[in-house]
Amino acid sequence: MRLGRESGVALVLVVVVGVTAAVNPAFVSGRGVHDLLLNASIVALLAIGQAPLVITRNIDLSVGSVLGLAAFLSGQLFLADRDTPVVLVVLAGAALGAACGALNGALVAVAKVPALVVTLGTLYVFRGVDYGWASASGVHQVNADRMSPRFLAFGSGSVLGVPNLALIALVALLVVGFALRDSRSGRELYAIGSNPDAARLAGIPAGRRVFGAFVLSGTLAGLAGVLHAAYFGTVNASVGTGRELAVVAAVVVGGVAIFGGSGTVLGAALGALLLTTVTGALPVLGVPAFWQRAVDGAALLVAISLDRAVLLRVVERLRTGRGARRG
Amino acid sequence: MTHPRTPNRAAAATLAALLLLAGCGSTTKGSAPTADAGAGTAKADPNAPIKEGLKVAFLPKEIDNPYEALMDRGGITAVGELKGEGKEVGPSDASASSQVSYITTLVQQRQDAIVIAANDPDAVAPALREAMAEGVAVVTVDSDAAHDARRVFVNQADSEEIGRSQIRMISQQIGGRGKIAVLSATPNATNQNTWIEFMRDELGKPEHAGIELVKVAYGDDDDQKSFQETQALLQSTPDLKGIVAPTTVGISAAARYLSTSPQKGKVALTGLGTPNQMRQFVKDGTVTAFALWDPEELGYLAGYAAAALASGRITGAQGEVFEAGSLGERTIGEHGEVILGPPTTFDAANIDDYDF
Numbered sequence: 001m002r003l004g005r006e007s008g009v010a011l012v013l014v015v016v017v018g019v020t021a022a023v024n025p026a027f028v029s030g031r032g033v034h035d036l037l038l039n040a041s042i043v044a045l046l047a048i049g050q051a052p053l054v055i056t057r058n059i060d061l062s063v064g065s066v067l068g069l070a071a072f073l074s075g076q077l078f079l080a081d082r083d084t085p086v087v088l089v090v091l092a093g094a095a096l097g098a099a100c101g102a103l104n105g106a107l108v109a110v111a112k113v114p115a116l117v118v119t120l121g122t123l124y125v126f127r128g129v130d131y132g133w134a135s136a137s138g139v140h141q142v143n144a145d146r147m148s149p150r151f152l153a154f155g156s157g158s159v160l161g162v163p164n165l166a167l168i169a170l171v172a173l174l175v176v177g178f179a180l181r182d183s184r185s186g187r188e189l190y191a192i193g194s195n196p197d198a199a200r201l202a203g204i205p206a207g208r209r210v211f212g213a214f215v216l217s218g219t220l221a222g223l224a225g226v227l228h229a230a231y232f233g234t235v236n237a238s239v240g241t242g243r244e245l246a247v248v249a250a251v252v253v254g255g256v257a258i259f260g261g262s263g264t265v266l267g268a269a270l271g272a273l274l275l276t277t278v279t280g281a282l283p284v285l286g287v288p289a290f291w292q293r294a295v296d297g298a299a300l301l302v303a304i305s306l307d308r309a310v311l312l313r314v315v316e317r318l319r320t321g322r323g324a325r326r327g
Numbered sequence: 328m329t330h331p332r333t334p335n336r337a338a339a340a341t342l343a344a345l346l347l348l349a350g351c352g353s354t355t356k357g358s359a360p361t362a363d364a365g366a367g368t369a370k371a372d373p374n375a376p377i378k379e380g381l382k383v384a385f386l387p388k389e390i391d392n393p394y395e396a397l398m399d400r401g402g403i404t405a406v407g408e409l410k411g412e413g414k415e416v417g418p419s420d421a422s423a424s425s426q427v428s429y430i431t432t433l434v435q436q437r438q439d440a441i442v443i444a445a446n447d448p449d450a451v452a453p454a455l456r457e458a459m460a461e462g463v464a465v466v467t468v469d470s471d472a473a474h475d476a477r478r479v480f481v482n483q484a485d486s487e488e489i490g491r492s493q494i495r496m497i498s499q500q501i502g503g504r505g506k507i508a509v510l511s512a513t514p515n516a517t518n519q520n521t522w523i524e525f526m527r528d529e530l531g532k533p534e535h536a537g538i539e540l541v542k543v544a545y546g547d548d549d550d551q552k553s554f555q556e557t558q559a560l561l562q563s564t565p566d567l568k569g570i571v572a573p574t575t576v577g578i579s580a581a582a583r584y585l586s587t588s589p590q591k592g593k594v595a596l597t598g599l600g601t602p603n604q605m606r607q608f609v610k611d612g613t614v615t616a617f618a619l620w621d622p623e624e625l626g627y628l629a630g631y632a633a634a635a636l637a638s639g640r641i642t643g644a645q646g647e648v649f650e651a652g653s654l655g656e657r658t659i660g661e662h663g664e665v666i667l668g669p670p671t672t673f674d675a676a677n678i679d680d681y682d683f
Contacts, residue, residue: 026562031589035558039551127419131391141393144583144607156587232550233583234604237391238419239550279552283559289514289545 005255005263005311009270012302013277020281027284030161036277041165042067042224042231044272046243047250048172049220051268052180052213054251056192056206057260058108058115060214063221064243065126066100070225072130075142075235078151086151090226097222098215100126105214109207123244127237134237144233155230165227169269172220177265185209193260250275253304255311371642378638381411383630384433386426386443388470390417392548394575394601394622395444397683398469401623402442405630408652411439413630421548423447423515430454433463440464440633442481442626445472448517452476464637468629470518478636478643479663481629483620484670486518489573490525492618492670493598494535497569500595500615504537505568508560510581510598512548512574522573541567546577553580561590572598578617582608602673602681609678616674623683625667628654632665 017036021028046063053060070093077084077092100122107118134140144152157164180186191199192206200206229235254271256263282292383406387395399415406413416433418425423446431454433441441458445451445467455465455476468481483489497507509526511519523543530540541564546553553576561567572578578600585591586608596608597617608614628651635641635649643663651657657665673681 024563026565029562032562035555039555039558042551131419134391140391140396141604143579143604145603145610156583232554232580233607234550234579236393238389241419276555280555280559283544283556284563286563 006267006270008309008311009254009267009274013270013274016274016277016281020284023286024284027281034158034161034163036273036280037166038163038231039280040269040273040276041163041169042228043243043246043250043276044169044269045172045220045224045227046247047254047268047272048169048176048265049217050247050251051254051256051263051265052176052186052189053115053210053217054193054248054256054258055180055260055263056189056210056213057196058210058213059119059248060101060104060115060217060221061119061244061248062100062104062122062126063217063224063247064240065123065130066097066218066221067225067228067240067243068237069100069126069130070094070096070222071229071235071239072133072142072225072237074151074226074229075147076133076137076139078147079139079142082146083148084151086148086154086230089151089229090223093222093226094219095222097225098219100222101215101218102211104218105211108214109211127241130237141234141236142229147229147233151230152233155227155233165231168223168227172223173265173269176216180265185212189213190261193257193262195261246275247272371644371647372639373641373648375639377409377634377640378439379410381406381409381439381634381637382437383411383413383440383442383633383637384436384438385413385415385417385626385629386429386433386441387415387417388444388446389421389425390415390419392421393604395469397601397622398444398626398629399442401621401626401628402468402630402633403626404623405627405652406634409631409634411634421446421513423450426451427454430458434458434461438463440466440637442466442468442629442633443472443477444469445517446470447515448472464633466629466633466636468625470516474662477663479632479641479659479665481625481632481665481667483625483667485666486521487525488669489599489618490522491529493522493571493573494526494529494538496597496616496618496672497571497595498535498538500597501538501568503535506539506541506564506566507569507571508541508564508567509543510553510556510560510570510572510574510577511543511545512577514545519573526571546572546574546580548574548576550576550580553577554584557581557584561588561594567594569595569597572596572600574598575600575604575619578614579604579608582613586611586613599670601683602678603683605673606678609673609675616672618670618672620667620670621683624654627652628657628665628667632657 026032050060073096074089074093077089104119104122107113108115188204188209191204192209228239250271251268252258254267256268282295287295385399385402387399403413416429426446441463452473455472459465465477466479467477471480509523530538544556544560546556570581572581578598581596585596592612596614599619600617605614605617631651641647641649645659645661647659648656659665
């Protein structure tokens with residue numbers, strides 16, 4: 001069943017890439033694929049953090065603001081010292097993200113406020129802090145010439161044609177993916193999302209697990225912020241605004257049930273890849289700019305419908321299969 | 328099988344609610360009934376003193392856009408020199424309607440003047456007309472609103488000169504022939520579209536007969552989108568010789584992408600950018616030359632125009648003259664337009680002389 005959900009997304013992805021490549025073969029050249037992966041990396045990282053939360057029936061709408069805050073922190077670190085080591089910037093960004101995630105997690109898991117409300121609040125609070133920081137320090141924008149060349153090279157570099165950013169997203173995918181699939185606490189996240197009361201009665205520390213999932217989402221959003229700074233080389237306080245929508249869309253397109261209990265991070269990452277590929281494909285296909293947003297939305301609906309159709313067929317097969325065994 | 332699937336329906340509803348919620352952003356639906364604009368019946372009195380304590384609000388396209396921030400800083404300086412009180416307020420996104428609720432609020436706060444860089448010429452017009460009917464002096468700067476929705480428009484440089492000079496720059500960089508593309512901001516940005524029209528017109532001249540404009544792409548002034556549009560331009564036109572990006576976000580995103588791509592130095596890039604933002608790319612050879620005016624001076628001029636308008640020294644009629652501090656005197660042209668001056672071209676030789 002899990003395979004079915006993801007194969008639906010993969011199928012649409014293949015169709016989109018295939019059609020675009022038929023119009024313009026450069027789309028799947030080495031450079032083209034490199035660009036596709038690069039474009040998807042940051043959203044994919046956010047989606048990998050978001051998926052475990054959605055699986056537990058929670059959501060983190062503050063990821064765009066956390067990303068912006070971490071990106072701005074990276075810029076500020078370079079303003080303070082242009083030769084700040086890359087590792088230090090990455091760790092600082094991830095730590096800031098983890099702290100933001102911990103705040104979200106504490107409000108949701110301890111204070112028992114619904115995640116939608118908490119993270120909608122922190123979405124504005126974190127962004128406000130970002131703007132406040134920008135105006136208090138008088139730094140509206142940090143440009144590429146103020147960042148260390150090593151940091152920029154890290155952001156745009158690649159290994160054997162695969163961008164560094166995509167490799168980082170891949171590592172995150174593998175770690176979180178296996179943890180969710182095989183570890184005890186990973187499986188417990190599914191139980192919490194399927195039936196919170198039953199999970200609690202079964203002795204699962206639901207609060208602690210949800211808190212952990214928020215910290216993970218925050219950490220990955222912080223990391224994504226640093227990568228954003230390294231990739232674009234320009235940072236201001238509005239970086240990442242509205243990104244949460246793309247992330248939630250990617251997670252849902254990737255087959256993670258918004259009502260919790262099922263889905264995988266692989267699906268979420270594929271969803272991110274699909275949506276950014278569609279955005280990249282539209283101008284290549286010559287879709288006029290005025291239509292691009294509408295096509296984006298339509299692609300989203302098509303992906304979900306296809307995914308749904310595959311799911312229904314699988315459920316049907318399981319049901320009749322079980323009936324046959326019983327009979 | 329048609330079992331009710333409540334959880335999924337609930338899920339769909341949650342998602343829909345979520346999308347709606349997020350779609351609203353910071354924009355509250357502004358109430359903007361069409362009011363009769365107070366037609367310009369007042370007479371200008373060139374000798375009227377500039378009122379002290381004028382309250383002037385600067386409304387940028389979006390708050391914290393670095394270019395707009397510089398502009399508004401210049402404006403606030405100008406208002407300060409005139410013993411007034413300047414402030415900057417604005418939306419966090421540059422969508423067409425996001426400024427409307429801010430205009431309404433500023434009118435309620437009884438500001439003497441509003442200086443706005445319009446995100447959309449028509450979306451803000453009803454609210455601005457209403458403001459004028461309430462006696463607020465309305466000045467547009469950088470990006471104009473409908474002519475009857477403001478008195479004065481402070482333009483960077485003559486739009487025609489900007490458009491034409493962009494083509495002359497790219498022509499020089501690609502040796503007068505080859506395919507070029509334009510990477511713009513949003514498809515409905517007034518200033519961008521005016522420049523692009525003049526670019527097309529300039530391309531029609533015989534000396535540019537060898538240049539073909541193959542595409543106008545829109546990066547929506549968003550880093551990621553501008554990046555992807557640049558990639559698409561290079562992919563769909565393999566023999567592209569140059570890109571003109573008349574937007575600060577677009578040119579820096581395109582430069583960043585080009586600087587790490589195999590096409591670095593082979594595809595020329597020019598447009599409008601700030602020296603600080605482009606320094607890295609001029610030094611590494613991605614970009615040879617680009618242009619811009621000083622956004623702080625632009626805001627400064629708008630600040631003086633707003634004060635003169637609010638004090639009754641000018642009404643926005645053609646031929647009126649006003650004092651603009653360190654910039655000297657400026658004369659109002661056709662359609663209430665005031666021009667700052669020709670843009671400055673930046674290249675490796677002079678870029679280090681500028682810091683903005």
